[in-house]
Amino acid sequence: MDVFNQFINHTSVRNFTGEPLSDNLKAQLIQVAQSGASSNFVQAYSIIEIKDPQKLATIEEIAGAPNYITKTGVFYLFVADLYKHQQLLEQAELSNHALTTMEPFIVSVVDTTIAAQNMVAYAESQGLGICYIGGIRNDLSAIAKLVSLPKLTFPLFGLTIGYPESRNDVKVRLPQSAILSTDHYQPLTKQLVDQYNQTTAAYYAQRGSNQQETNWQTKMTAFFREPRRPDVADFMKRQGFTGDFNL
Ligand SMILES: Cc1cc2nc3c(=O)[nH]c(=O)nc-3n(C[C@H](O)[C@H](O)[C@H](O)COP(=O)(O)O)c2cc1C
Known part of the structure; x- marks a missing residue:
């Protein structure tokens, strides 16, 4: 390869x-x-x-x-x-x-x-x-x-x-426009998040093992809802x- x-x-x-x-x-x-x-x-x-x-x-x-x-x-x-x-x-x-x-x-x-x-x-x-x-x-x-x-x-x-x-x-990454900008910081847009949620929902539903009904936003909000490893x-x-x- x-x-x-x-x-x-x-x-x-x-x-x-x-x-x-x-x-x-x-x-x-x-x-x-x-x-x-x-x-x-x-x-x-x-x-x-x-x-x-x-x-x-x-x-x-x-x-x-x-x-x-x-x-x-x-x-x-x-x-x-x-x-x-x-x-x-x-x-x-x-x-x-x-x-x-x-x-x-x-x-x-x-x-x-x-x-x-x-x-x-x-x-x-x-x-x-x-x-x-x-x-x-x-x-x-x-x-x-x-x-x-x-x-x-x-x-x-x-x-x-x-x-x-x-x-x-392979897990599909965020679109480049979500992480790459020119000359200034670019926050996420709702359109971009919705689009990536659809992409990741399809990935989690169809992957070869451990299939789940979820998407990236759902995973991230669950992950960062509470402080992790407070010690x-x-x-x-x-x-x-x-x-x-x-x-
Ligand atoms: C610093 C770091 C720590 C990680 N810790 C774990 C872990 O403890 N257990 C695990 O199964 N995967 C762990 N991962 C793997 C991530 O879950 C994985 O990289 C992410 O879900 C993206 O999937 P991919 O690497 O298959 O593309 C870790 C990844 C990084 C970069």
Whole structure:
């Protein structure tokens, strides 16, 4: 498949053969992840491969991801990481205060995500399937304990990668006019929302598995009706990201 078609045919895979990835392929995945751009070259992330079957089972339980973490090719935990920079500051006998503020936190989240998406793009080019696992944030404290995370780190998401047993249908994205504008911000129009609701209703009604009577707007309003994972802010503070959060 050419590169363009590979990108536009992305779908998350939640059903793998369970065949492990070779060490060579895993090394390549890490190398492409590390080759992504990094804000001011801070490289503010860690990637933890979870091999221990018990830990995989615990993560699967926390994330509510039946079988696609324990039966996969490899599972990585992506951690926004400013602890390494704290170590550098400590060696220079300097305060870590700057690291505890909002801006470096955002930098570390962006760096981590770029690394992960580089890995995803390469994995998919090799015929592998992937699924991000934000469900790890259902119990941040348990995840932090499971892999002994120090302060100034934040487990953002997991990434399960393997040989697909089956693939879902491609989900039609918002029309370009909903996300692309020129010279000024363009809010959604009712016409655009109605049109996309029809498109997504047809997708959910007709897809190969887990058919539903719903549409994008219904899903989004249900999703954002109440605050989600309200313990995230407390967890961040406990991890030492306290500086600007209280302003
Ligand atoms: C950061 C992130 C976290 C996600 N977390 C989960 C998850 O915990 N479980 C899951 O089944 N899918 C998860 N997904 C997959 C999304 O549900 C999926 O990307 C979205 O529905 C679009 O479908 P597609 O990837 O098949 O195009 C996550 C995706 C992203 C980007």
